[in-house]
Each structure stands twice: as C-alpha cells, then as structure tokens.
Amino acid sequence: MPSKKSARLAALTVAAACSAASTVALGAPAQADTVAVHDIQGTTRISPYAGKAVTGVAGIVTGVRAYGSSKGFWIQDPNPDADPATSEGVFVFTGSAPKAAVGDSVTVTGTVSEFVPGGTSSGNQSVTEITKPTVTVLSGGNAVPTATVVDAGSVPAAYAPAGDAAAGNSINALALRPDSYALDYYESLEGMSVRVADTRVVTATDPYSELWVTVKPRENSTRRGGALYGSYASQNTGRLQIQSLGATADFPVANVGDTLDGVTEGPLDYNQFGGYTLVAGRLGTLKSGGLERETTRKQKKGELAVATYNVENLDPSDTTFEAHASAIVNNLKSPDIVSLEEIQDDNGAKDDGTVTAGATMSKLIDAIVAAGGPTYDWRSIDPVDDQDGGQPGGNIRQVFLFNPERVSFTDRAGGDSTTAVGVAKVHGKARLTASPGRVAPGDDAWKASRKPLAGEFVFRGRTVFVIANHLNSKGGDQGLTSQYQPVVRSSEIQRHAQATLVNAFVKSILDVQKNADVVALGDMNDFEFSGTAKILEGDGELWSAIKSLPKSERYTYDYQGNQQVLDQILVSPSIRRSCDLAYDSVHINSEFHDQISDHDPQVLRFEP
Template sequence: MPSKSSARLAALTVAAVCSAASAVALTSPAHADSVRIHDIQGSTRISSYAGQKVTDVAGIVTGVRTYGSSRGFWIQDPNPDDNPATSEGIFVFTSSTPKVAVGDSVTVTGTVSEYVPGGASSGNQSVTEITKPTVTTVSTGNAVPAPTVIDAKSVPARYAPAGDTAASGSINGLTLQPSTYALDYYESLEGMNVQVADARVVTATDPYSELWVTVKAHEHRTPSGGTLYGSYDSQNTGRLQIQSLGATADFPKANVGDMLTGTTAGPLDFNQFGGYTLVANQLGTLKSGGLQRETTKKQSRGELAVATYNVENLDPSDKTFDAHAAAIVNNLQSPDIVSLEEIQDNNGATDDGTVAADVTVNKLIDAIVAAGGPKYDWRSINPVNDQDGGEPGGNIRQVFLFNPERVSFVDRAGGDSTTAVGVTKVHGKAQLTASPGRIDPADDAWKSSRKPLAGEFVFRGRTVFVIANHLNSKGGDQGLTAQYQPPVRSSETQRHAQATLVNAFVKSILDVQKNADVIALGDMNDFEFSDTAKILEGHGELWSAIKSLPKSERYTYDYQGNQQVLDQILISPSIRRSCKFEYDSVHVNSEFNDQISDHDPQVLRFRP
C-alpha cells in the first residue's frame, strides 16, 4: 500500500466535489419536474436523472460539511418509499459554506450528478449528488429522520455481486440487492442518516482523523481485536470508516481493539480513501481496549536472529530515529541482521542528485547505541538517482544492519547499482560474485522500483545468504469497494515479474548448494496467499515463514479495517526442514494511532 502524503489530505477534502473530469457521462433529458430523493437515487448505483435539472426536491437537513472544498449538506426524505434498494438521502454540493442547519426542512433545485471520487481511472463507485443548487428553507428545528441502524444483522455476509461482463465487470447497472450483498446494502443507504453502536475499532485513528470499526464482533477477529484479511474472498463486510463533521481536535485517538461505546451517527458518504464512510454528527465515547506493543523473544547464543523492518521513508530530518531505535533494541531484541526498507538519501525528498544515505543510516545506528543496543555495521548500494520509485527525490533503498559482535559480512567487490550479482561454485559451495550485490538491476521488472540487495553473511562458521526486497507497491489497484467486481489488481503484473527474478536467483544458489541457508525478506507488498508469494516460493525453493503462525496472527499491516500481510520472511528448505526456526510478527506500529511506521517488523530466529 502506498505511504500517505499531503496529496491524500488534499484529495480527502474534495471527496464530494463535482468535476467534469470525473463525472459519469450519461445522456438524459434536460429537465425534470419535482421528484423525490428516492426517485433520484433509484435502485441502481447510477441515477436515471444524472445530467438533469430537478426542481423542489424536499428533505430534512441531516448533516452539514463546512470545511475544505467538499462543502455542502445532506438531506433526507422523512417519508420513505417501500423499496429497500432506494436511498432516501442525498448530498447537495454547494462549494461554499452552506447556509442551512441540521433540522431545516428545505427544497433544492439543481442538477443531478454522478461524481467519482479519485476520478474515473480509479475504478471507484460514484456518489449521486445535486450540484449548482438553489436552496429554499421551508422551516427550521424539525426532527431529523431517525438513523438507520447498521449492525451485524443488517449487513449481509456476501460482499459484492459479480460485475456485468458486458460492462467490463462494472456493478453500476445492476439492480441493488441490499439483503444479499454488503456493497449493495451500503449503497442503498448512501446519503442517509445511519448509526452504529458499541463498535470495535479495527484500524487505529490516522493523521487525517479517521478510523475504522466493525459492526460484526466475531468476523475474522484477531487476538488484538482487529479483523483479518485472510483471502481474496474475505473482504470482511462489517468494516466501516468513521470520520467526523466536528473539529478534528475532538476526534478520538483510538487503537485497534478500542470501542466506540454508545451511538455514532451521521450521514453515510462515499470517498476515495475507503469507500463507504459514516460522517458523524454524533461520536460514541472511546473506551480503551488496553492494547500494548509486543516484544519478541531474545535469540539464544546459538540462534541467528534476522529481521525486516520498513521504516517508512526515513531521512535525517525525521523525528522518529529514537523511536525506531527503541523498537529495534527493546521490541525486536536487537536482531543480528536487520533488513531495513525505505531508507532515504541524506536529504530526503530534496531532488538535487544526492543518492548517498550514510547520514541517514549512521543517525539510526547512533540512536540504537544510545538506546542500549549494539553498534551495528551496515552495507547497502546507492541507487541511480530517481530510478527506484518511492517519494520523488528520496531514493529509497534497502540496507543491511548487522551486529559485528555476532555475525560477519562477507565483502566481495564488484557490486554496484547497475551490475547484476551472480552465483558461482567455490570448493563445492555457493558463493555470490559480489557482496553486497543487486539482482538483475537492468531488467524491466525493476523499472521505477527497488532492486533486491543480496548479501553473504557468516554466523558461527555457517554461510547465510540474505536477500532484502521491497517489491512494487499496490498503488493503482482498484479498491475493494470499486465499481468493478472483482477489483482489478494491476500492480501484480510488475510484482509477479519481480518475484520470478527473485525466485530464479534463489534457485541459482540452491542449484549449486542444495543445503544452502537462504532468506528472502522485506516488504513484498503482497499477501501470503497471493500469486506473488506463490511465485516467490516456486517449487519449494522458498517458503513464507509467516504461515507457521496461527492464521489469526498472520498480519503485518492494517489497511481500511483489514489486517493483512505485506511483509514476509521466506526461507529455504534447509531452514524450514530443521524445525529449529521461530517466526514472530512483532506488532508495534500497525495497530496504534501513534505509529512511527505503517508496517510491523518481523523476526526469524533459527540455528544455521
């Protein structure tokens, strides 16, 4: 998943803005006389009135958004029809601060529009809106229509219908079946006043004052209180995003497993970053679940501890060095080898040709020493400027930290940013042609992406090959709430090509030395059940060690209410067969509102 940025915050404020670039183009009559909200919403996702002017649409104001560029208000008809597929609520986009208040009875004349948050290329569903409105207040102080209760009983177990093959897999033209599919149920409530009660938090509060809850307490629950995403058919229908129409300073700072007790109520919106969202007029009271950061077991004298940790665009200007150091020393128990992902160059996002990262790495090493940890040594290869993706100018790369008191690095000259590392046979053993070295850096599979870093280590006389990875991100994939079902995962194409090269390199080591200890680890940006993981594993060359954990504990990341695997440590047969390894996903970040990275680190302990 892509790291969050200021662009996301800007986009969040325009989630309901109508623009010609992202509106659904439909041919429809030029004008329609007075209609009801449920007539406009209809029983499909696209209004039959899209593009039309409608007059004197009546409703009670249920919510007002006065901030950002998405200013407007929601109205709801207090006299619903008898069709559960037709919503009784709708958003009125005003662009400027609305001159209405909750409880006003109004009539609205304007143009019906279908706005696609994120633009048509995102594949998102659209939001039915009334734009360019003329608003007449009929009366004030009216009772707001009672919120529809969203709970475990009301949300169907099935997630979404299959898209219409004649419409490129879109569900837009399908008649809603709100008692059968969760996405249809939520769509049937679009714009309406809804509520959840005593809902458990399944994604912690983020910097944009939003969190996720579940209304299904037992749906794929993890030990911490989250919700596991364990397969492509496990979308988890009880998840719902919560934002607030109030001040962001008042938004609760929640961790996974906390509860929003009492009632949380407000209009049901749809936005680019998560889909269906309850925008609350009323927020429940936060009750702590007491979640604590985890600490792994210390490796024994004869065990080698190897870890992977995505430190999220770390550069010298960041204020998280001490916190990262404390996590490595205390929570990870000072592993012997640490593969770091997203180490940026010495001036971070400044795009001036700087590629060296020695200032960044040494600042972290010094912080680790200050935290009571070992004086790590390190190895890496600087990328070619602006060729490895990530934040422009940042030149992210993988870095090996290693404790020279416990493990030694085999330095073998010849590795650089553009030279491919190979494998040779020396005295019957596998050996890298360069250490450190990069795997096939000129291959198109690595275009605008991080190249794997391979290194040769020695622990107690035994050689261990370690490959640090940061595969292509999921940026560009359609979301789970997309109008296309199943969603298209376009990023897989490049990631599969990358996984193929990594597996082939591991195979080249094992072809020379069948019993070689090989570890491929890092931010794989894909699930342990994915085709990416299957390609990495190949025909038994590697095995994802996270699968040694109980299924409910297999996660390293928390995204939109789904706890999932993005980071993995894959091991060769000699390590797996020994039955002397332990794997731990150490949850110190993903479940917490004060996280220092959006990824949890992992540790593998074994006896080479």
C-alpha cells in the first residue's frame, strides 16, 4: 500500500485547477444586474448560474488565498436573504496572487463554475466559484460580515440525505435541508465566514499544516479525546478540518485531545482531502491535553504475545529505526511474535529489481538490541519484483519477527513467492506444506497486492499457526463528504475476495484439526464492523479480538477526524476460549503529530 503521505503528494501534484486571469480595476463599478451571491449559490449544491456569465456581483472580501494551485479570495454579501439554504459567500478564483484585501468592498464580473476538487472521478462535491474575474474595488477597510457560529447546537445529528437513485445516488440536485442534515448545513455555508470556539482536536496536525476538530465534544468521544468511527450509520457530524490562511510556521502543532481555545474563524471551503474545511484567518490558541504514548504490560512466562505493526514503508534509508525499536521494546514490551507490514526491500523505492529485505531487517533487529530488547530472528518471502503494490520499487511485504528465546519457528522448505502453501494431516494434526509459505499467491484477488504469509510457530510445545496479512488499501473509495450518498467503497470488491481466501485457508487448517491455534493478523485495511471482517470471521472460524475492548478503545488509526480500526488480530475458537485472553491497541502513533507510522500496533496475549 502506498503511504498516505506519498499518495497525498501525488494528488497535489496532479490536482486540476481552473485556469483564469484576473484584473483589478479601481473606480466606478461595471453596470450591475440583480444577481447576488445567494442567487449564484442557489438552494442546491449546483449553481443555477453554472457556466453562465454574471456581472457586478457585490460583496466584502473575507479571506485571501495567495498560495497553492487555487489562488483567489472569498466575498460575502453583507445583505443576506431570508433563506437559510442559500450561502451568502463565494470563492473568486484568480489563478494568480490576488490583489484584493480583506475588508475590500468589491463587485465581480466573471463566469460561474462548479469546480470538483480531485476531478469528477473522485466523487467529490463541487465548489461554486466565479472564474475569469474582473474585480472592481469600491472601497477598502470595511467591516467584514459577522461570522456564522458553528457549534453543537447548529449542526444536525443526521449526516446526509439519501441520494437520488435516478442520478446514481447523487445529492447534487436535492434541495438543501440545513436543519436536517450535517452535509446540507455545511453546504449552505460554503464560502461564508464561519466561527468555531474552544474546539477539541480529534486528528493531530499533519505535515500539510492541517488538523481536525469537533464542535460536538460528546459525539462518539473516545477515552483519549478523539471521535470514534463505530459504524457506517454513526457518522461524526461535528468534525471539521482546519487550515490556515497564514504562514504554515505559525500553525498549531497539535495532538488528539488538545484544544484550540478561543475563536477560530475564516471562510468555509471544500477540498479534495477531507471535504468541508475552515480556512482560518484567525486561529484559536493551542492548549495541550497532555496526551502520552501508551505502554502495554509484559507477557507472563506462560503467555504468548503476538503483535501486528505497520511500520510504514520502512527501508534502510529511513531515520525511524531507533524509534521503531524503542516502541517494540518499551511500548510493546518485546512481543514473542510480531507481524510487520510495509517492510520494503534493501534500497527502498529505487526500482532496480532488488527484492531482498535482509538489510532492512538487520538494521531493525540491531536497533532493537541497542534499545535493550532481545535478538529477534525473522522469516519472510521475497515478492516478485513490482507485483505486490505499494510504493513503486519498494516491494513491501509482511515479515515474521520472533524471539527465538521464547518461541521457535518451524522451517519447512517449499515456500516461495508463487507457490501456494497448503495444509496436510500428519499424525492427526494440521501441518503446513511449507513454512513460511504464501496463501494462494496466484489468485487474481492478490493482483498488485500483498500476499498473506503463513508460518508455524511452537510455544511451550504447542503449535500456533500465524497468517500475516496486508489487505488491499481503501484507496479509490469515495470520501464521506462525497456527492454520492451512500458512498461507494469500490476497494471492498478486491478486499472481500482476499478475505474469502484467508478465511478458506484458516478453514482448511481447522477442518484437519478442529482445536488448532490459528492467528490471522495484520493491516486488514477495514473496520471491525465491515463486510471484510465478517468474511474473515466466516462461520466462527475466526473472531476479531479487538471486539473484546470497550468500544471507546477500538481504534488503530485516525483519519479525517475519525478514530477507526484498520489493524486487527483474529483468532480461532481455541484461542478465543482462552480464559486469559488479553488484547491491547497500543496508541503510540495515530494520535500524535510526530508519529513514526500512521498505524498503532496491536498486541494479543494468551496461553496456548
């Protein structure tokens, strides 16, 4: 899976933007007609003037964006109409650094456009803009219209209306109902100056100087200050992205649970990376919530500790080895077995045919020893070059990291990148035909995706089958603020096929040995309530152990204001029945601005 950061950079590189020239004229305004901003915005998501020329649109400049590919400014009509569905603000796209200033009273002549951030294939909503503008400045230093307060009382509890089936479930043509649906409410404020106050941070500041807050502090709140994404029907309507019109150096560096005290205010925009965004001309003051990284307990002598950890495209050139080693030793307490996801080959993204990962693993193991941990051993299977997805040239794969002082690995020849591992019956017990081996690597379900790695371990005389997974990413799915409701999760098709194969392989082990201890773990790229999880669990062959935690602690990842499960450890019935089963989602990354991975590791302890 390509890193979210690299995918974001790529999208920024190719993002389309309207091309327009802007001129600023001083003096008498052009002849104005009766079209006002609220006429342009209309009562649906698409302007009734889309594609048409408008003249003399009046407003006060409320914000200026002089950076990025979408340069321009926002105007707002100080004389609103009485319809809450019609926005009084609109973005004027100039294409070059605008010469307007906040407080200018202007009229704008140009063409109304509906710009879709990320392109129409993204499914995103559009932003109503005036393009190719001629701007007349009437006066400067005017008071800007009072910002609309967005708070827990103003945002509806329902998230979005159902789309028009005749239009492919698009909500574009539906009349806005800002008193009924959160997405309609935000759309009715598109381009207007809005204000939030004393908001809690629910996604930490990212490398692009943006964070997420909630205006509903009690909505699905987690123990550590985030907002839980607990089901498809339980949306966090109060979450809002915050960017700044100021210098990125001045942007708050926040963790989950921090607050932006006081007022944060600016135009409400809509962008490719999260939808509705408050682009602040005024930012609240950051107040730390004191969040600290978690530490799990050490496993007991008779407990087997099994973990999964996505280390985000780790290769020898990275500077995070010491930090990952410290996390494994100090925060995870040196688990007996660790499934590592996103281990890259020995020269990272250099695409020269290299597929081995010995240098990557040696550097990690040495760092663990230096951090005071055990001398781990490891097993993996090199992928076929450029066949397993992820960063081009990186050849990411899953790796078994294990402590040979506590657990032994059963090496059985025959496993390679293209040969499918099977299950044999020997003396009444299940045995893998190869260890390590790959699960159905030739199946189309694994095209351009990581193949599961299966291996046999022995702990205190008991065999434990472990299957390390990194299923198809959610890339390509429509965002939650899409114009299509309900959204289309197209990536599920391949992931469901993969989950079917993993479940079938587990079932083949249990068909031979009903009481076999089987652990299927890794970055499943899907939620514990998802269809993917249901397929993995099957008819009781597996059970996602994160469901043993209280709901407020069920998350491994934080994305766009939603704390959610992507990483899971699923276990067979014999392990689920263990009276001492203990699961821990160890929050060391996802909630922090200085994360070394975007995933939190998971640890399961049990007595085989």
